[in-house]
Amino acid sequence: xxxxxTINWINEQFKNTNELVQxxxxxxxxxxxxxxxxxxxxxxxxxxxxxxPFFEMSSEEQFNLYLQALPQFQEVQSKEQVHLEIMNxxxxxxxxxxxxxxxxxxxxxxxxxxxxxxxxxxGSQLALSDNLMTNINVIRSNYHQASLSVEYFVKGEVNQHxxxxxxxxxxxxxxxxxxxxxxxxxxxxxxxxxxTQLGNLINDSRFSLFPxxxxxxxxxxxxxxxxxxxxxxxxxxxxxxxxxxxxxxxxMTTMEDNYHTLFISLFLKILRYAGLFLSLLLPALYVxxxxxTPELFRTELALTVAGSRVGVPFSSFIEVLFMLFFMxxxxxxxxxxxxxxxxxxxxxxxxxxxxxxTEASLASNIMVIIVSAVAISxxxxxxxxxxxxxxxxxxxxxxxxxxxxxxxxxxxxFVLIMYLVNLDSFGETYLKIYTLSKNRxxxxxxx
Amino acid sequence: xxxxxxxxxxxxxxxxVIASVPAILLHNHKNGSVSAMILAxxxxxxxxTIYTRFFIAFxxxxxPDLLKKTTSKWFYNPFIFFLALMWFVAGLITLATFxxxxxxxxxxxxxxxxxxxxxxxxxIFGCLMRTERVLYTIELILLIVFPLILYxxxxxxxxxxxxxxxxxxxxxxxxxxPNIHSFSSCFFLFLGVVNLFIFNRFFTKKQNFNxxxxxxxxxxxxxxxFTTYFIPIxxxxxxxxDELVYPxxxxxxxxxxxxxxxxxxxxxxxxxxxxxxxxxxxxxWHVSFEFLKFVFNLEKIKFKGFKxxxxxxxxxxxxxxxxxxxxxxxxxxxxxxxxxxxxxxxxFPLLIILFIFIKRRMKYAKxxxxx
Numbered sequence: 001x002x003x004x005x006t007i008n009w010i011n012e013q014f015k016n017t018n019e020l021v022q023x024x025x026x027x028x029x030x031x032x033x034x035x036x037x038x039x040x041x042x043x044x045x046x047x048x049x050x051x052x053p054f055f056e057m058s059s060e061e062q063f064n065l066y067l068q069a070l071p072q073f074q075e076v077q078s079k080e081q082v083h084l085e086i087m088n089x090x091x092x093x094x095x096x097x098x099x100x101x102x103x104x105x106x107x108x109x110x111x112x113x114x115x116x117x118x119x120x121x122x123g124s125q126l127a128l129s130d131n132l133m134t135n136i137n138v139i140r141s142n143y144h145q146a147s148l149s150v151e152y153f154v155k156g157e158v159n160q161h162x163x164x165x166x167x168x169x170x171x172x173x174x175x176x177x178x179x180x181x182x183x184x185x186x187x188x189x190x191x192x193x194x195x196t197q198l199g200n201l202i203n204d205s206r207f208s209l210f211p212x213x214x215x216x217x218x219x220x221x222x223x224x225x226x227x228x229x230x231x232x233x234x235x236x237x238x239x240x241x242x243x244x245x246x247x248x249x250x251x252m253t254t255m256e257d258n259y260h261t262l263f264i265s266l267f268l269k270i271l272r273y274a275g276l277f278l279s280l281l282l283p284a285l286y287v288x289x290x291x292x293t294p295e296l297f298r299t300e301l302a303l304t305v306a307g308s309r310v311g312v313p314f315s316s317f318i319e320v321l322f323m324l325f326f327m328x329x330x331x332x333x334x335x336x337x338x339x340x341x342x343x344x345x346x347x348x349x350x351x352x353x354x355x356x357x358t359e360a361s362l363a364s365n366i367m368v369i370i371v372s373a374v375a376i377s378x379x380x381x382x383x384x385x386x387x388x389x390x391x392x393x394x395x396x397x398x399x400x401x402x403x404x405x406x407x408x409x410x411x412x413x414f415v416l417i418m419y420l421v422n423l424d425s426f427g428e429t430y431l432k433i434y435t436l437s438k439n440r441x442x443x444x445x446x447x
Numbered sequence: 448x449x450x451x452x453x454x455x456x457x458x459x460x461x462x463x464v465i466a467s468v469p470a471i472l473l474h475n476h477k478n479g480s481v482s483a484m485i486l487a488x489x490x491x492x493x494x495x496t497i498y499t500r501f502f503i504a505f506x507x508x509x510x511p512d513l514l515k516k517t518t519s520k521w522f523y524n525p526f527i528f529f530l531a532l533m534w535f536v537a538g539l540i541t542l543a544t545f546x547x548x549x550x551x552x553x554x555x556x557x558x559x560x561x562x563x564x565x566x567x568x569x570x571i572f573g574c575l576m577r578t579e580r581v582l583y584t585i586e587l588i589l590l591i592v593f594p595l596i597l598y599x600x601x602x603x604x605x606x607x608x609x610x611x612x613x614x615x616x617x618x619x620x621x622x623x624x625p626n627i628h629s630f631s632s633c634f635f636l637f638l639g640v641v642n643l644f645i646f647n648r649f650f651t652k653k654q655n656f657n658x659x660x661x662x663x664x665x666x667x668x669x670x671x672x673f674t675t676y677f678i679p680i681x682x683x684x685x686x687x688x689d690e691l692v693y694p695x696x697x698x699x700x701x702x703x704x705x706x707x708x709x710x711x712x713x714x715x716x717x718x719x720x721x722x723x724x725x726x727x728x729x730x731x732w733h734v735s736f737e738f739l740k741f742v743f744n745l746e747k748i749k750f751k752g753f754k755x756x757x758x759x760x761x762x763x764x765x766x767x768x769x770x771x772x773x774x775x776x777x778x779x780x781x782x783x784x785x786x787x788x789x790x791x792x793x794x795f796p797l798l799i800i801l802f803i804f805i806k807r808r809m810k811y812a813k814x815x816x817x818x
Contacts, residue, residue, distance in 0.1 A: 292554050298710035404565040405554040410718050411569040414588055414725055418573045421583045432583040433590065 003097045006079060010035060010092070013083050020086075025051070030060045033094035040089035042106040050091070050102070060096060067093060067100055074101040087160070110134040113239050117384060118218050122259035127217040132162055132236035139166060139232070142223045147171075153184055155235075156192035162236040163198065171229040176245055176426045180231055195235045199242045205423075209392060211385040212425040213242040214250050221255050245428035248420055251386035252276070275380030280394055280416075282374055283320045284401040284409045286367070290316040292405035304366075311361040317402035319363050323371040324398075326353060328391065331375070448499075448654050451582045454589060455646060455730065456495065456664060459639025460671045461596065462727035463632075465695055465720045466544045467784045469675050471632040474689045476680070479623035483630040484672050490630075491637025492665045494795065499656050501802045502643045505809070507651035510644040511741040517808035524742055530644070531738035533794075535764070538731035540784045542566055543772050545724045547780070552696060553717055563772045567765055570725060574732045574764075575757055578648050581733050585726050592722035599716055600674060602702050609681040617680045631788040633672060641795060645734045692777065736760060 014020040023034040032054065036046075049070065057063045067073060074090065076082060076099040082092055089105030109130035116127070128135045136150060147169040155163045165180060183202040192198055199213040200206070213233075216222060217240050222232055225243040233242045252272055257265045290309065294302050312319060330349040334342045354372070357363045374394075381387040393416060400412040423430035472480045505513060510530075514523050546563040554562065573584060603609065643650075679694040682701050691697055695716075702712035709715060739760050740746060748756035775783075 292557075293714070295711075296714045297708055301708055400565075404561065405557060406718065407549050407553060407562060407721060408565050410721050411565055411725065414722060415569045415572060417587050418576070418584045421580050421587065422576050429580070429583065431587065433586050 003094055003099070006082070006099065007033070007094065009079055010082060010086075014086075025054055027055055030054065030057070030063060031095075032063075035086060035092040035094075036104070037086060037089070040087075040106060041091060041104040045104050046091065049104075050093070064095055064098070067095070067102070070102060072103040074103060076101055084154075084160070107131045107133070109237065112138065113217075115218060117240075118216065118221070118254070118382070120218075120254065120256045120259075122256050124218070124220055126219070128219065128234075128239045128241065130237050130239050132164055132234055135234050135239075135241070136164060136166070138219050139222055139226075142219050143168075143226055145170075148226070151181075155184070155187055155198065156189060158190045159192065161192050163192070164234040164236075166226065166232040166234065168226050168229065171227065172231060173229060173245075173427075176231060176428075179426050180233075180244070192235060193237070195233060195238045195240045195242050198233065198235055199244075208423065210248075210389045210420065210423060210430070211251070211383075212246065212423070212430075213244040214246045214383060215240050215242050215385060217241070218255055224255065224258075245426035246430075247425070247428060247434075248431040249434075251383040252381070254382040272380050272382065275377035276390065279374050279377040279381070279390055280397065281409070281413065282370055282377075283324060283394060284397040284412075285406075286370055287316045287320055287398055288401045288406040288409050291402070296406070305364075308364040308366045312364050314362075317398070319367055320370075320398055323357070323363050323367055324374075324395070327371050327375050448656055448660050449650055449652075451586070451646075451649060452499075452643075452654070453664075454582065454585050455642045456637075456639040457667070458585065458589070458723060458726050458730060459642075460636045460668060462541060462720075462723045463636050464671070464675050465548065465693075465724065466541055467781050468632045468636065469679060469694050470692065470781060471785055471788075472629050472676050473679065473691065473694050475626040475629045476617060476685070476688055477620055477623070478629075479620070479626040480629040480676065481618060481621040482623055483625040483627075484633050484676060485621070486625050487630050487633030487637070488665065488669055488672065491634055491668060492661060494634075495637055495640045495664055496656075496661055497799055497802075498640045498643060501806070502647045502650070503654050503656055504806070505647070506653050507648060509648050509737070511738065513805050513809070515741075516812065517805050527738050528742045531735045531742065534731045534735035534738065535767075536787060538570075538728045538735065539768050539771060540780070540787065541724050541727045541731070542570075542768060543775055543780050544784075545721065546772055547777050548693065548696065548717065549721075551693070552713065559772065560769065563769060564765075566725070566728070567768055570728045570732060571761055571764060573729045574736045576733070578646060578733070578737070581729065582646070582649055585730070588722050588726055592719045595715060595719045596723070599699065599702070599712060599719075602704075602712060603674075603678050603682075603698065606682075606702060608701060609678070610684070611681065613685045614677045614681045616685045617677060628785055628789065631792045632785065634792050635788045636672065637668060638791065638795065642730055642734055645737045646730075732764065735764075 011020075011022075017037075019037045019039060021034070021036055021038050023036075025032050025034065034050070049072075050067075053066055054063060057066065074085070076092075082099065082101065085101050085103075086092055089103065089107075090101045091104050093100045093102060110133070112129045112134065113127045114125050118127075119125075128138060140148065145168060149167060149169045151165040153163045153165065154160050163184070165177075165184070167177060180202065183204070187198070187201045189197075189201055192201075196213075196215055199215070203212045205212065214225075216225070222241055222243070226232060230243045230245065233244070252269075257269065260268065289296050290305060294306065296302075297305065309316070314322070326349065330345065333345050333349070337345055350372070354368050358365050358368055378387050378390060381390060397409060397412050397416075401409040404411075417431070420431040421429065472484070475483075511523075511527050514527065518526075542563065546559060546566060549562050550557065550559055573581065576584070675695075679691070679698045680688055682698045683691065683694070688694065696713065699716040700711060700713040703710055704712060704715075736757070740757065743756075743759075745756035745759060746754065748754070748759065
């Protein structure tokens with residue numbers, strides 16, 4: 001390609017922006033042409049690595065060799081690549097009719113955040129950053145294996161974000177990788193702004209209640225998943241990664257399980273599963289017992305429940321939905337509110353509303369206890385996405401129970417299990433009992 | 448053997464503790480139930496051994512596949528359709544029994560229609576699943592339900608009101624000539640193995656099955672039968688035990704958990720046996736669905752590009768079972784299921800002749816291939 005033609009082409013491409021800088025340097029029969037977008041590049045590095053040597057070197061030959069020796073150096077393949085790389089913070093240098101690209105990208109978002117979603121007491125407190133390259137650096141420096149591979153894709157027609165697919169070549173299942181590649185090709189969204197959004201796009205089942213990829217911000221979890229043969233997806237500008245394929249038990253483990261001693265982590269696990277069952281079944285059980293089968297409980301307890309419902313004008317179904325509705329509102333509100341105000345919201349919602357509701361006998365005391373127990377036990381579920389799913393399933397169970405009674409609750413629970421077993425996550429059965437065997441597949445995280 | 452194989456046998460055994468089997472047994476308590484039980488354990492174990500041996504020889508191949516290869520169409524289609532009907536009825540018996548039970552003991556105000564509808568709807572969804580997923584579901588639900596059932600058995604055996612004298616008295620009737628109805632209902636407990644007709648698809652690896660496994664199955668079945676028959680007698684006495692419609696419900700209602708939130712064990716029993724019944728219906732109807740797929744080539748039926756074939760039996764299943772449950776009463780159900788069990792003791796041993804036939808044909812086919 002002739003240089004003049006290409007330069008004209010580039011100018012044509014960037015004519016709608018006034019940010020492209022074209023710099024002509026001439027000194028002692030040396031001559032170079034620089035193109036870059038000012039706001040994207042590190043001008044300090046430009047000054048130190050390009051401009052200063054340019055005026056110091058004796059010949060154009062020498063400068064040419066010097067440029068090629070720089071670590072940021074990149075060969076030019078095509079015009080389109082030039083266009084894309086300039087947009088990505090590269091500098092285009094034209095010297096002796098040759099085109100060179102140098103990566104001088106200035107990234108202000110490469111600070112590593114501290115964990116905010118998956119907080120633990122033990123283990124690293126550092127999470128990922130917003131910058132893709134920093135993230136890959138973090139992962140690589142935690143996982144020293146030559147077989148760790150990274151594939152890059154560019155997704156989002158408008159914003160052209162970089163997507164990285166990371167996996168351990170020796171451990172990953174190839175058919176999973178093929179599915180992910182195939183589905184990534186199919187993604188034709190205009191804007192991709194977050195990893196979880198990308199995750200939703202490459203999941204085929206849009207109407208699934210349960211997450212089919214696990215979102216994590218912890219490098220140790222990423223490394224753990226990589227070693228388990230999972231595929232990690234990262235999107236530039238996003239401090240979260242997603243891992244796939246997942247099984248249900250992945251959502252019930254925290255990284256801390258490995259950091260505690262056996263009995264402590266067993267205790268915590270039992271606590272967590274108890275929380276899961278409580279938050280799923282307790283409200284529906286209340287409806288079933290009070291409205292359909294009060295004789296289920298021992299007489300004293302049945303009388304206590306009935307006694308606390310004296311004066312409540314609603315059926316238990318409405319009572320539960322009414323209280324749960326306010327609890328869900330409170331949860332949503334405390335996420336959206338500014339930090340300074342959110343304490344007030346919890347006080348008003350939890351304390352004042354809770355007591356006022358029972359005093360006005362719109363709900364029984366036991367109902368308030370149940371709702372708060374349910375709210376607390378929902379927080380015990382370690383992965384946020386699963387907690388969201390459980391909140392929805394809980395409502396469905398309440399509805400089934402209020403139509404069909406306790407038998408409905410039990411059968412509904414079995415159907416839930418059946419649904420989970422029937423789900424697929426990238427070719428992997430979502431829920432089943434894994435047993436240790438010699439030729440065990442490595443894809444599951446659970447050991 | 449793979450552990451999933453035992454689930455198939457176990458569920459059929461345990462599920463019938465609550466159904467009409469103990470009622471039939473106790474009804475004939477003076478006319479040879481005990482000897483029939485002993486006979487059934489022997490006959491049932493032999494049947495299980497033969498059936499398992501046969502299917503081990505063809506890993507991963509279902510019975511319809513085998514029949515397709517070895518028999519002609521005029522036999523194959525009606526026969527598979529007949530099998531589908533039979534499995535449907537087997538599921539229906541459990542369904543009807545449990546619907547009546549729930550009405551009697553859990554939610555008496557609810558219409559029968561509504562209670563049977565919820566069971567049907569929850570099961571139907573599972574019938575469409577792939578075979579291996581059905582087995583995974585069975586394993587998970589068993590894992591939840593089974594410890595509680597063992598707890599109930601433990602409670603029953605450790606209870607002070609269990610009078611062993613009654614049990615001994617009942618055992619004395621062993622010298623009676625075996626009763627045919629008692630034998631057939633006991634024999635039905637062992638028929639979990641025939642679900643291999645379809646579930647053999649899952650067992651693709653060559654399994655080994657030797658006397659150890661046979662002893663284990665024989666031991667479990669004896670224990671199960673013993674508990675089914677003698678525990679109600681131990682609690683309720685020997686005379687007039689035949690008057691009880693649901694002997695096990697009455698028995699479990701005489702058990703208490705003194706210090707727990709739920710005092711009457713009856714509810715634990717009911718709700719967790721609901722799980723076993725659910726699995727039993729799921730297995731039977733799944734097999735029935737698969738048979739229908741073979742008969743009518745349901746996978747190939749398309750409507751506007753969607754494969755709707757496998758959904759076609761659903762309305763028939765729902766409609767037929769709701770209609771039949773609406774018409775039946777408990778007495779008729781007991782009589783008809785007794786009749787159903789009676790036919791099975793002829794049918795399944797006769798099938799062994801068919802197996803010999805299939806085996807020989809397959810052998811020839813193999814030899815021809817080699818030549």
